[in-house]
Amino acid sequence: MTQKHPDRVDESLIALRRILRATELYARDLAQAAGVTPAQLRVLQIVGEKKDPTAKTLATQMGVSQATVTSLVDKLVARGLVSRLTSAQDRRQTNITLTNQGEDVLEEAPDALQQRYVRAFADLADWEQAQLVSSLERVAAMLNVDNLDAAPVLATGELRTTKKND
Amino acid sequence: MTQKHPDRVDESLIALRRILRATELYARDLAQAAGVTPAQLRVLQIVGEKKDPTAKTLATQMGVSQATVTSLVDKLVARGLVSRLTSAQDRRQTNITLTNQGEDVLEEAPDALQQRYVRAFADLADWEQAQLVSSLERVAAMLNVDNLDAAPVLATGELRTTKKND
DNA sequence: GTATTTTGCTTTGAATGTTGAAGTATCACC
């Protein structure tokens, strides 16, 4: 009705999928080059980004269960890339911190996006940069309609109570 | 140097990460709601999109090895969602086809992006839609600098010969 | 026209990722 160019939905979806795919594939290359698995690299990245997050924070941010985080951190500890540090304020919590070696790995495997994106972005004209930021933020807002973003992805069952067909 | 707003790189990277994260988390919900794993849903989606792809095509598109595709298809066959069909032209090849039941599952678990995106997109003004498409295509192009997109992600070694930094 | 190589797929064995459930320790509240 109010839409004059229905093709544009398809075009933008195709572009989005290309973005997602390129990012994912590239992230795997980076992880392998750094000698860790993609999941482990994601842990390292989050640990580097948020300063010494707790296991809970990691689980929420990654959208996996705490059990998974425990398993991933175990492996990274075994490799000497992170260490666990019991929080002083709340001794139930464990802060995950990068070791020097972990920082090295992180530096060698820069963010999947950053690597490719930053250079090309810098070459754009000022107005183009502004438009890009505006558009991306708009898309992000469109995708984060509700707060599923912050939820631990699978509140484990709650979402499914009425889902299974019939 | 030629850049007047360095913040914009960060802003656009943050927006991009939000897009990636929202999509990934949402895809998991959809898969679970459909009663399959995320990887299996991805297979179904590609089978639905490209008509009766070969195992090789699936592997390339997903960026995983053929062995992995075999394993995933095994599970989907066991669930009755796809079936294997030896190609008539080249009997080494196997075409993967959706069963009726597989089509049903696919319909219930629409594309992770589509679900959220299409509705919001349709509400935008004409010029906004045009700008969004243009911006997304530009970003996709920026990320697909070389043809890593089409490569089987890890040709297992070949790509890495010159990768390590410097 | 057979022999060799290449190609497409599967099998096997092993590592990782993932989860729910159960268990342990700590905190918060009263």
Add this chain to the structure above:
DNA sequence: GGTGATACTTCAACATTCAAAGCAAAATAC
């Protein structure tokens, strides 16, 4: 101090993933 919630770990089970080896069919060589 006792009760319940919270943070994390352990455990058992299954999914994903790959390299290497194997097999069958096609392509190429000779």
